Amino acid sequence: MKKILIVFGIALTIIACKTEDKKTEIQDVEKEAVVYTSIGEEITADAAKSASDMAEAYKSMHVGDTINAKMIGKVDEVCQSKGCWMKVNLEDGNQIMVKFKDYGFFMPKDIAGKEIVINGKAYVNEVPVDELQHYAEDAGKSAEEIAAITEPKVTFSFEADGVLLKGE
Template sequence: MKSISLVIISILLLNSCKNKNDEAQKPTDNVEEISYASVGKEILKDDAITSSAMASHYKTMKIGDSIDTKMIAKVTDVCQAKGCWMTLNLEDGNEVMVKFKDYGFFVPKDIAGKEVIINGKAFVNEVPVEELRHYAEDAGKSKEEIAQITESKKTYSFEADGVLIKQ
C-alpha cells in the first residue's frame, strides 16, 4: 500500500514539474506595439529604409533624377503657417525637403523631433531664391535671415503621398 501511494505521489510530482517547464518555455508577448497617426494616403510601416540609407541614394542622384521609395526619419522643421511642408534629418548633415502630393494634405505643426515614415518620390531639385525665401518665412525666420538668401540651392526633395507619424 505504501508503494502504491509512493508511486502516485511520484507521478503527481513529475506531472506538476512538467507543466511548469512547459509554461517556462512559452515565449512572452511583451513586444510593445508602436502606434502611428496617418495622414494622406494610407501606407504601411513595413519596408521603410533608414534616413542614412536614403542619404546614400541622394548622393548618387543628379538634378532631375527620381526614385519611388519609403523612408523613416526624424522631423527637423515644419511649416508653421499650415503644415504644408517639413524637413527631415538624413543623419549625414543634410536634410530632405518634403512636400505633399497635390497639396492634398498637411501634417501637424508640432511634430518637429518626431519620427515619421514617408512614402512617395525622392528627387534632387534646384530651388530658386524666391522659393527658399518663402520657406524661410514659413519657418518663422527673421527678415535678416531671409535677406541673406541670395543664391539658388541644390536640395534633396521628396513628394510624399502618405505619412505615418510616430505617437
C-alpha cells in the same frame, strides 16, 4: 535504470520551463506595437528605409533624378504658416525638404522631433532663390536671414503621398 529515468524527467521539466519563458518574452514584444496616425493616403511602415539608408540613396542621385521611396525619419522643422512642408533629418548633416502631393494634406505644426514614415517620390532639386526665401519666411526667419539668401540651392526633396506620424 530508475536513476536514468529520473534524470531524464528532470531534464525535460527544465527544458519545458525554459521554452515557456521564451514564449512569454515573444508575447511581450508583440504587445509593444507602434501606433501611427495616418495623414494623406493610407500607407504602412513595412519596408521603409532608415534615414541613413536614404542618405546613401540620395548621394548617388543627380538633379532631376527621381525614385519611389518609403523612409523613416525625424522631423526637424514644419511650415509654421499652415504645415504645407516639413524638413526631415537624414542623420548625415543633410535634410530632406518634404512637400505633399497636390497639396492634398498638411502636417500639424508642432511635430518637430517626432518620428514619421513618408511614402512617395524622392528627388534631387535645384531650388531658386525666391522659393528659398519663401520657405524661410514660412519658417519664421527674420528679414535679415531672408535677405541673406542669394544663391539657388541643390536640395534633397520628397513628394509624399502618405505620412505616418508615430504616436506617443
